[in-house]
Amino acid sequence: MTALILLIDQVLAIYTYVVIASAVFSWLFAFNIVNPRNQIVSSIYEVCWRLTEPVLGRIRSIIPAMGGLDLSPVILLLGIFFVRNLLRTGLY
Structure with missing residues (x-):
């Protein structure tokens, strides 16, 4: 179980x-x-976009851009940090 959490x-x-x-x-x-x-730049961006857009698109549908500023990456990063913190505290 520890290996899975890690x-x-x-x-x-x-x-x-x-x-x-x-x-x-x-x-x-x-x-x-x-x-x-x-x-090269286009292919790197396309890989990043394909990996992040499904999650960011769902966040954007809930929380729209505010004044042209897209907050979905910030919200996603906060969620990731929260989940990682829960995993670490549950592990130790």
Whole structure:
């Protein structure tokens, strides 16, 4: 059981980095810092988007953007941190 909890914790830790990367890529594309026609950058962003969009889309349907600011990645990260904290306190 401990191994399963540690595995879930590590998967959530990796998913945290994917959510952050997806948010950073969206900002870089929005401010034209990164060329979206670059094949490597585009493929990395597409992988991040495909991994995060199902969860972020559900959060966006509940909590819409406020003044053009999308809070769904922040809410998702807070949820991930909460679940990881529950897993860690339940483990020890």
